[in-house]
Every structure is written in structure tokens, then in C-alpha cells.
Amino acid sequence: MSAHPVSSARADSAKVGVWIVGARGSVATTVTVGAAALAGGLASPTGCVTELPPFRDTEAPSPAELVFGGHDMVGVPLTKRAAQLAEAGVFPGHLLGQVDDALRAAEHEIRPGAAPQEDGGDGESQAGTAARLASDIEEFRGRNGLEQVVVVNLASTEAPPEPHPAHASLPALRAALEAGEAVLPPSSLYAYAAFTAGCAYVNFTPSAGASLPALDELARESGVPYAGRDGKTGETLVKTALAPMFLHRALKVRAWSGTNLLGGGDGATLADPDAARSKTETKARAVQEILGHPVEGLVHIDNVPEMTEWKTAWDHVLFEGFLGNRMTLQFTWQGCDSALAAPLVLDLARLVALARRRGESGLLPAFGFFFKEPMGSREHDLTRQFDALASWAAGGVAATGDAVGAE
Amino acid sequence: MSAHPVSSARADSAKVGVWIVGARGSVATTVTVGAAALAGGLASPTGCVTELPPFRDTEAPSPAELVFGGHDMVGVPLTKRAAQLAEAGVFPGHLLGQVDDALRAAEHEIRPGAAPQEDGGDGESQAGTAARLASDIEEFRGRNGLEQVVVVNLASTEAPPEPHPAHASLPALRAALEAGEAVLPPSSLYAYAAFTAGCAYVNFTPSAGASLPALDELARESGVPYAGRDGKTGETLVKTALAPMFLHRALKVRAWSGTNLLGGGDGATLADPDAARSKTETKARAVQEILGHPVEGLVHIDNVPEMTEWKTAWDHVLFEGFLGNRMTLQFTWQGCDSALAAPLVLDLARLVALARRRGESGLLPAFGFFFKEPMGSREHDLTRQFDALASWAAGGVAATGDAVGAE
């Protein structure tokens, strides 16, 4: 039974909060614009998985039932950010006027968040910061009369955290925090705050987030579900559609090399080698886990500010066929990361809210479809991931095929 | 019960015949070289689906248990053809000496076949030609003490046949043939001969083959299975791996354009617009059936003799994402058609022989995995096709998801 049950007032108030960590970033702004556009019937739900047949008749909240808020350290207001994105071609400029009210409403629900340094900054202890963050979320829920809130991490990618004994169990973590220690990376501190506030949590970045055992314990104790990590939006999406082809046809992939050119904030963040490491590791893993063996080749992530909000990925696959024949497959993917990510963030908020409504808690392994690193599953094949998610939505067992827990 | 049961002598003689229509073509030659290389332990089974876990423990015959023969109108002997293919880089030249005996043995089992014109040529009636072809196959079976023979069509692509009432039912077809009429395209005449000789049949080309209702009736009457059509080896293989990605992510494909550059005999055949029509139709259909709607864009097949045995396909996919954002995916596939097709031909011969051993007859809808136009199924998603074939191999129901018969 859930320690934080969904509000019984649901019949009257089906509003669900979406609390975004990194609420003024490109993706978050596109999410806010997009939800308003969908709610207002100003755009078709292209890119929204939840609107596909297996999902559209579930009890997931509709875009019009979502209320937005979040944390961010950056001061640029949402309306200005939205204008910049329209200028860069992420969405048409004529939408700006139509979603202005929605952007201003969301803007009023943004709070300063935690400083990127692990001690919370300004002498505040991590325990104190967590309490403040949780309080921000709880006030958002109360102020808006929300049935529940889903916290979504869209903040800049962090470096992989240093291992710490306090990560291993909830009692150890609580003891460390009570002792005033700073043991959690920011993304995990937010996950901690979300769970203590009784909220579901989605990690759309490769940062640690809720992946520490202590936090998994906390989620289950709090009776809230979570999903992650690292949204599968572009190059990796294509890779996990293509890699099964080689596997199923018994073709041996000899080398898989990739170069990603991207601008925007993401490009700048990933110019930091430590942050990039989080990303390139999850990007390389999917292919190797599908194929079942290590594969030669590097993945580059280049910051090219002139690309603005756009991204181009080139992949080169060298494979061996019958009688030693060498062949190649290359692809070029040209997309807009925010436009690819935003509908998935909406999908995740809606479907994780549905999971909460169904009383599920802890990790949601059926959600691997959305992620480069599908927590709780080793299945990366996109079709099988879709089928697993559809099966979950239909109320069936979340057949992820290769659950990690089953080993 | 099968009218043509598998020979009861199987314990002693598990040899299975593979009778190739177009036995001296590039693919057939590579099949013959490859089977000998596998049987002799000279090559690893890369590209051979039957060697993957779901299939490797079935009772399908091994490459060493296959015996080759076939029909062809071309006089260039297999050993010379093999030398040309090695020169073009299809397989390493050092194999030639090692498989020389196998090529000579297969060469002795090649018969002239039917002329491409529909009357069988030289005043021979189609009924007479069919009897001669069937007799060639039966003699091959007897001479080599074979448990069974699988006939595989690898001949040049024909134009789509003119509709004829005799195609609609077996009695009508028999009546027409007895009346001396020439009503069948060559590929269908070979299928007719195969079935009357009690042999299973595989159509690896887009030609009509066994797709006429009258021939389906004959296959079931003869108790033999068949599969088809048009081997999915290159551009379409990639398309059916990629198209589900757009579907599952609710991304709208706005245009899908493709250009295929190929040399070899296939390039020359497809320079004939009528023959190309068979091919471009099946190539375009897969994407549209996966996505569920028509898609703008053409598919070109260019004969570029300088490409010799190699093929390059470029595809350009324009798709729409969230809020009307336009993005593109392009891929370039560079492969050797014979090296891609040959292991699939071996797989089909082995698995269709297995179906025969299991007493199956008529169309094998679970074999759609191998084909651009999966007869008996509308499922083109490669992962689901693989799972359906694996399920069939495991003895389960051939769950093709979207059987045409179920409509």
C-alpha cells in the first residue's frame, strides 16, 4: 500500500502536476509550449506515443490536465526562451501568442532550485536543500489542488558520481544526510526530494538521479513509481532500431562509429569531457547489449554552437556477411532535440502518473522504450520495448523479455 | 496427410536436394560455394539465420546434408562463374580450389530448363515443359537417393503476369494446360513442376511463382509447403527495421525516397521497366504497410554495370515531429547482393525442408522474415517477423500477428 496515496479528490480534480528540474531549458520550454498547444487544439499530437492506439484509452491524464512548474537556476523567463526557440525553428512563431498565458502561468511556478555544487551551495546542508526542494513541490501541489505531481529531471548532464557507501541503503543515506554530509549528486538530491514529497520521478538525463539503491528503497517506501534513464531521442533511437537487424540476420557488426554534432545548451554541457562520459557510455552500451558482444568504434559528441537547436548524427557500421564479405551501413540523422524530447517527456509524465494511479511503486521496468539506459531491463530492441510498454498499458504483465532482476 | 511423404529412409539418408531455378546465376553460385565452404569447415556461418539459437537445434538439415542441382538456360559453367565472383570480391579467391569438387558435382546436376517465353519454346506445350521439368527434378532425387527436394526460384525477375481465369483454381489450370494453352509465366510453370514432383518450393524473386490460387491448391493437394516472395536482402531489409521506429514513436513519415545503384545481372534485368515494376512495387509496399498510410516518394533502380556485383542504396526519409518540426533520416547501404542473398537461400532450403519433415503443407506464413512481400502476412516489422519464425521453429503457433487469412 502506498504511503502517499493519490488524492481521493480525483473525480473532481484530475489535475496532475509536472515539476521539471531544469524548467527553463530548451526541452522544458518546448514541453510547456507543446502541452498548451495540444490542450488548446493548436497542434496535432505528432510524436506523442500516449496518443497511439495501445495507450490512448488508458486513464493517463490528458495534456489539458497537466499543470507545470519546476526548479531552475537560470533566470531567462520562459516567454523569452520560447521566442528564441521559435526563432531557431523548433516550433512555428505563430504559436507564441497563443500559448503566452500558459507560459506565464508556468513561469510563476518556477523556484530557484539547488546550486550545481553538491553541498547545495551557500552553506545549506544537503538535508536542508532536500527539505527546501520537497517543500517547493508540496506547495505547488497544494496551491494547485493537484491529485499528484510527477518530477521530471531535464537538468544539464552531470559527471558520473563518485561511489559512496551512503548510496547503498536508505538507512545509510539518511544517516549521512542527518550528519550534514553532502553525499548525493544534484540529480539524486532532487530524486530524494521528489520521493520524500511523495512524488513519482522520471530521469530523462544520463545523470545518476534515482539509480542509487538507497533511492530505490525510498521510492518503494514512499509508494511512488519512477522511471529512467536518459531519453532515447535521436542517434541511439536509430541504433536500437537497426542493431536488431544485424542480430536477427546473423550479420557480424565489426565496428560501429558515430559522430554527433550539436549546438544548444546540450552541446555546451557535453563539451565537458566528464559530462560527455555519462552520455557516450550509455550511447555505446545499447548496441553492445543488443548484439551481445563488444564492438569496435568510438562515439563523438561535438559542441558546434552554430547548429543552434539542431543536431546531426552520422553513424558508420562496418559488418561482415557471408564468406567474409565486408559491407557498410551509414546513416545521417538530422533532428531537433527539443522537438524530439518534448513529446516523450509529456508521455512519461502522463504514463508515470497512470502507473501511480494504478498503485505501482518503485522502478517501472516496462518504460525502457523511452530510454537509452532502460533501468530494470536489458532489452534495447525498440519493437520489443514498444510491445512491453503496450502490454503494461493494457494492464498485462510488463514483459520486458530480459528483466535484470530475473538473473 | 501428405500425398508425397518424406522418404522413410531418412535415418540412413538425410540428404536433401536443393534444386535451383537459375542455377548458374550469381546468387546460386554463391549458394553452392557457400554450402561447400560451410560443409568443409572453411567458413563461419555468418549470415546464416538457421545457425542462431532459436533454430540451431531443430531438425533442419545441415549444409553438409544438402545436394545441389537445378535448371538454367545459361551455359557458363559454375566453376567459371565462381571465378568471376571471386574476382569481383564476393568471396575470397582461395576458396575456389577448396570447393572445386562441389561445384563440379552441382554442375553435373544442371539441366537446360524452360525458355523464358511462356510457351516453353520449340513448340513444346506448357504441359509438356512442366512434365519435363518435373521429371528432371525426380531423376535428381532418385539418382542421389534424396529424402526430399526443395525447389528454389532464383531466376531473373519477370514482368507481372497478365491475369488469366486459369490462375484461379486448380481444375481450371489443369484444363487449360491439357488443352495445350500457355497460361503460366515461367516462374509459375516451375512451381507447378515442383509441386507435381512432390517438392517444396521457395520463391526468392518478385516473379509470380506459386502465388496463383491454383498453385496454392496444388501445393496443398501434393502435401508440400512453399514460401515467398522476393528475398529481403538490402534496402528493404533496412526499411523494415527503420519504419517501425517512426510508427512506434508517432512520428509522421512525409516522404520516403530511394535510389538503388546496382550492376551484375540483376541490374541489367531491372533496366527493363516491366521487370523493375515487379520490384519497385514490392519495395514500396513494405513501408506503407508498416506505417498504415501512403507515403510520397519514388524508388529508383538504376543499372550501373560498373558496380559489378555490388549495390548501393540511398534512402531519404522526411518526417514530421512535435509541433510540425521537419526532420530527416538518410541511410546508405553498401552491400554485395549475392553475399546477402546466399545464406538466406540456404536458410530457406533448410527450414522449408524442416517444415516438410514436420508434415506442413501449403503456404508457410511464418517465413515472412525472409521476404519483401511476405505471403500470408501483412507483418513487415523485422523483429516481429523474427519472433514469429522463432516461435514456428520452436514448434509453437506461427504467430505472424496479422495473418491475411484472418481478415
Place this chain on the structure above:
Amino acid sequence: MSAHPVSSARADSAKVGVWIVGARGSVATTVTVGAAALAGGLASPTGCVTELPPFRDTEAPSPAELVFGGHDMVGVPLTKRAAQLAEAGVFPGHLLGQVDDALRAAEHEIRPGAAPQEDGGDGESQAGTAARLASDIEEFRGRNGLEQVVVVNLASTEAPPEPHPAHASLPALRAALEAGEAVLPPSSLYAYAAFTAGCAYVNFTPSAGASLPALDELARESGVPYAGRDGKTGETLVKTALAPMFLHRALKVRAWSGTNLLGGGDGATLADPDAARSKTETKARAVQEILGHPVEGLVHIDNVPEMTEWKTAWDHVLFEGFLGNRMTLQFTWQGCDSALAAPLVLDLARLVALARRRGESGLLPAFGFFFKEPMGSREHDLTRQFDALASWAAGGVAATGDAVGAE
């Protein structure tokens, strides 16, 4: 000496008219928007060759000195067309308001033009149509007090014209027109009108235009210069930059294949095989003339309306290197045709006006730099074409290296 000398009032009135045939098309609209943006200091002259060092100090008119008018059969006004182009991303929407006056002024100078059928339509004889067209241009010149007018053909591509004896000499042409015969394709009728009105002429399309010997005679008689044909804006531009590399390095191009995907009006026009023939012929010729031998491979032009104003070309070059080694070069060009063509149209109008000011008449062979089919020259190497144009601009001999007349 020129029969139509430049107005002596030049010191007071340096205004030069640009009369566009196809004045409401995508390219013409972008030209008009762009000239206004440049004149108003609203845009940098990116893409404008005339602003490069070898040209910027010549006496060519500036963008602010150009006045626009033209013929068109289409009724959509320029302001509406411009809004559509901004929506498609050809130029930023914020320009629209700033160039509105300029668009309206140009709109007032657009006349109906000749119907595409060769008889001028409505019973009007070609001689009568030509006189009407010339009169439109002369009135434009007078009304605006222009020093001179340059007529630029941007109309839809025509099929190659049927040969006719009247094309061979000016007397024969005049006799035929006086006899009421319809012997000229529309583009040549416009060139005839331009020359009789004493105007220079630029053919930016692959249509016949001024390429008939009779019209060359007329241009020289009228003392006006002309240049053509078929603007080199995209795929062919890249081809003529790349092909010399193979030549200079003694690498043998074995096959050069290309596919062009384009929407817009151009895509629709070129879906007509006759019109496409004009285009694919000039597109294939450049590479073969650079390399000095025929090259295997086709050029496709596909109409893909979903591409709107954008174009993607993929080229595949198979070449042979040392000791028979086979290698490939592929390129993908993704551009906006109107944005590529428009600055070249401005360059041509300005530089042809300069030629006129210098007293040049007849064909301008030094202008091959701008064209897929450089009339009067066989030089396609882009660097050499640039050097020839720069040399001409500097007042030197137009050293085109391989003048056709020299043969």
C-alpha cells in the same frame, strides 16, 4: 557602336531596371525581397558574388539602384508569395514588414506576359505578342526613368524546342514572324522582345531563350549583351567543384549517379518528363565535359511536394585509382533553391548591366561561372570560371580558357 546606347542621363539617374519573366515565382520573389533587404541594410550580402573583392569596386549598379518589374501569368501577388516563402523558411518572417513597400512597388510593375503556348494565345500572333512584351518593357523603362533594363528569364522550364529553319538567321526569323508563323518557344519570344526593346537578357533556366543563332544576331544588331544558361545553384555547382579533382589527380570516374528531391514549383514542373529532359541533359553534360569522356550513371529529378522550397541531392561517384582500386565519393547537398538562386540573379543583373555600360554586346562568354550550360565556353571548372569572370571584371580579356568560338 550600340544601336541602343545607355541613357546619357546616367549621372543623374543610375537606376537600372530588372524585368523578370516569371516575376511572381519563388526565385523572383526572393530576388525582390533580397534586393530590398540589401538596399535597406537589413541583411548582409551573403551569397552575392558581386560583393566579393574582384567585383565590388566595379561600376555595376548597387542593389539600391535596381527597380523591379516583369511578366507573369500567375495571379498570386508578391506579398502573399513572400509570406508563403517566409513560412517555408526561405527567409525570416520579420523581413516581411520591412520590405512590404518594395514588394508592392514591384507588384505594380508586373504585366500578364505571354501564354505558355507558342502562338501567344488568344489568336495573337507571335509577332504581335513580341511587340506587346517589348512595349511593356519600354513603358517600364520610361515610367521609371531607367538608364537601362536587364530582362531575366526565371519562368518554368520548357521542353527543348523543335528545330526550325527560322532559328538559323535573323532574316529568316523576321520573315517567319512577319508571315504570322509561331516559330519560337516562349522563352525565345521573350528574348526577342528584350532585344527589340534594346535590353540585355539573362537566361537563368535551361529553356532555349537567346540560344538560337537568329537571336544572337539580333542581340549584336541591337548592341545589347546577353548571358546564359541554367543557373548553377546546387548539385551541379558541387559537381563542377569536384569533377576537376578527379581529372587533376588522374583518377578515372567510372560512374556518377545523382538523385534530386525537390518540391516547390520547380519540382512540379520537372515532374513533366519533357521539361526534365532539358534539365537532366545540362546536369549530366558538365561532368562529362570536365572529364572529357562519357560517364555511366543517371540523374533523377523527383518531385517531392513535401520538401516545399527545399531540395536534397545525393550523388554517388564510383572511381578507379591506382592498380584498379575502386573507391567512392558520395555527397548530400541540402539547400533552398530560391535562396541559392536569388543572389546570383542579382549578380547577373548587376554585372550584365555593367557589361552594357562598358559597351559590350552579344554573348558574354566570361559569365559561365553562373551557369550549368555556359554558353560560349566549354569551361566548367568553378575556380577557372571564377578567375575568368574576375579577369573580365578587372577589364581584362575574358579568358575562359576554352572558348567554343576558338575551335
Place this chain on the structure above:
Amino acid sequence: MSAHPVSSARADSAKVGVWIVGARGSVATTVTVGAAALAGGLASPTGCVTELPPFRDTEAPSPAELVFGGHDMVGVPLTKRAAQLAEAGVFPGHLLGQVDDALRAAEHEIRPGAAPQEDGGDGESQAGTAARLASDIEEFRGRNGLEQVVVVNLASTEAPPEPHPAHASLPALRAALEAGEAVLPPSSLYAYAAFTAGCAYVNFTPSAGASLPALDELARESGVPYAGRDGKTGETLVKTALAPMFLHRALKVRAWSGTNLLGGGDGATLADPDAARSKTETKARAVQEILGHPVEGLVHIDNVPEMTEWKTAWDHVLFEGFLGNRMTLQFTWQGCDSALAAPLVLDLARLVALARRRGESGLLPAFGFFFKEPMGSREHDLTRQFDALASWAAGGVAATGDAVGAE
């Protein structure tokens, strides 16, 4: 007047030696195989610039007049190396038997060379090593009765050398060497040895070689010519063909990114970041010097051993056109480095020998056509470089357009 005049016995003995540093590498082996194939009429001179019209009637020695020898630290004999290259598809296997004698003859002329460490190894002083290397070359010249010897550096790329005062002038260098100091990187030590032996020198690698002022002085003192550096064989070749297109059309390149995947020894060498630095610096410089401004974007060189002797480069160019329009050009180059480099090495040996015959000494600025970093010139435009070389060959002034000395 030359201190080391060409042997007066030339009429009787036109043999020219080619002494390769790195004589058993892939390129050197292909050079040796190729020269023998050309001399024996077994291959056409595809890829040989010297066989093009501007060069074929000069007094450059023919391939049959070249005699091969060199230094190498690696022990794998040329015949074995050649067999490996044929296996990898660099040249057809049937050549091996036909050039066996030539390979064995070259093998007998290979000496151990200098250890890669700068002190020459084993306590030998650099002065001593240089004397030994020079003596090896002189003995080769005498033993074979050669008119002259051209030394060509094909050894593995070194890291950029530490600056040292002794590099600045010949007296300072001589003093340092006499004092037993190790001041030269290996490639420069070889250049020193070549010049003291009175031999011309070609640096086909990005290593320092003869680029130090002291060595330039020595070459002029010795009356021998030299050329360099870093053979322009693949990605950079294409870049210097394409970059002028953007310049001449006033299109602004915003970002130029490149990824090179290569195996072979070159791939392994360049996996060392220091060595790669030499390469990526010269690779990036060409585009920036052509365009005249810095350009965003990185160049990656990835070691992908599975690529064996083959290389694939992908370049992505983001450029701005008229009115701020953003467009892209991408190319993929798939080549065999040894097959691309080998004919250029033959060209350089032949044309530098010609320069020597003509009495030229010191740097040959007209040879920039062959190099990524054209010493003595800032001209990278391939067409202009070709024209400059052709002009030199015709005996005219080496008009490189932008000679560095002119500054």
C-alpha cells in the same frame, strides 16, 4: 651552381634511385609494386599525375627508370607485406607473382634506419646516425650506378618537435650535432642525411622533415631541391576542391566538422594523440586558409583496426546563404590510402628528380598540389595548385599565386 651535380653519365645511365624512409610500410610496398607493374605494362597509370598531358612530355624519369631502396626498422619482408595488401584488396593478387623479382630487388636495398628515439639509439650520436644514414644512401647510389637519388619520407607520423635554437640556422645545427647533442626529430635527421648525401628530399608525412630553417639552408648549400609536406590524398583533397566553391560563391561556412575512420598502421599511429595533433592541425588549416577566417568544428581521426587498409571520412559543412538561410553539404569519402598515396609518391619522385635535372635547389613551392601543408605557398585551391604545377612543368614561372616569401 649545384654542389652535388647530377651525374654526367646520364645519357648512358638515366636510372634514378628512390630511397624510402619507411620502406616496408603499406604505402612504400604499394609504390614498389606499382612501379614494377607500370614498368612491366601490367597496369594502367591511373592516379599518376605525371602521365597527364602537362607532364608526360617532360624529362622526368619513367617508372621503369626508378630503382628502389630505403630504411626501415620493421623486419616484415616486402613480399609478405605485399601479400597482406593484396589480401586486403589494395591491389589484385595476380600481380604478386609478376612483381616478385622487383620486390626482392628492393628488399635487398633496405637498411635498418634510425631508431625512433631522437638520440639514434644504442648510444650512437645523432651526428653518427646521420653519417651512417647518408652512407647507406650513397652506397645505394654507387652500387646501382644511379644518376641521382630522391629520398622520400613515408615513416610513421611523429609528434610536433620541441623548438630548439639549433633549428634556426645551419651553423647552429652543425655546432649542436658536433657537440653530440640530439636536437633533431627522426624525420629531420633523415632530411639532414639526404641533403648531406646530395639527394633531393620529399616529405609525404606531417612530421617536421626538412621544414626547419637550418635544413632549408643545407638543401640550398647542397644544391638539391625538396618538397613537402603531408600528402593530400583523401578528406583534405576533397576539402580543398570544395572549399573554394563556398569562397567563390560568397557563401559563409559556419562550421566544418569531419570524422576519419581508418585502420592499418596509420590508424594505430594516429591513435597516439601527439602524432594525431600533427595531422589534425594540417587537416584543419587548409579550409581556414582557403576561406580566410577561422571555422567552427573538429576533425576526428579514429583508429578502427577492422577497416584494415581502408578509410572512410565523413564531413559535414554548415553554411549560410542569402538572407541568413542555413544549408548543409555532407560528403563521404571511401578510399584506400595506400592506393591513393602510392601514385603521388611516384609522381613526386619523378618530378623532384626532374627539378634536380633542371638545376633547381631548395624548396619547390610549385609542388603544393601534392600536399595538405604546401610549404612555400598559401594556395590550397586544387585547380590553382594544378595550374601552378603545370606551369612549372612547362618551364614557366612557378606561379603559386600566394607565395609565402612574398609577404
